[in-house]
Amino acid sequence: MRIIQPINKKALAIATISFLLGTILLLFYLISQSSIVADIGFFYVIIATVLNSITFIGLITNAMINYQYYRENLTTIILVILNIPVTLGYITIAINNPLQNFFAS
Numbered sequence: 001m002r003i004i005q006p007i008n009k010k011a012l013a014i015a016t017i018s019f020l021l022g023t024i025l026l027l028f029y030l031i032s033q034s035s036i037v038a039d040i041g042f043f044y045v046i047i048a049t050v051l052n053s054i055t056f057i058g059l060i061t062n063a064m065i066n067y068q069y070y071r072e073n074l075t076t077i078i079l080v081i082l083n084i085p086v087t088l089g090y091i092t093i094a095i096n097n098p099l100q101n102f103f104a105s
Contacts, residue, residue: 008076
């Protein structure tokens with residue numbers, strides 16, 4: 001599917017960057033076990049939540065205005081929403097920390 005609307009392109013870029021940064025932060029935290037990285041990750045989740053919420057509201061508004069592109073709008077909204085369970089999973093992994101004793105000396 002080709003994305004035509006600029007707001008959908010920007011939303012997909014935001015969702016992709018948000019996913020990649022979150023993944024990198026989680027991996028870095030699991031390897032380093034650093035509380036500083038955990039704090040950075042916590043603040044990142046807050047910032048990403050605000051940014052993705054604003055993006056989501058823009059997408060819903062765009063979907064109502066440009067309803068003729070419903071398939072493109074719906075696809076974009078679904079892809080942005082997919083970050084929610086990923087984030088919850090990452091938080092669960094960080095809290096349970098399965099690698100806690102693996103890298104301990």
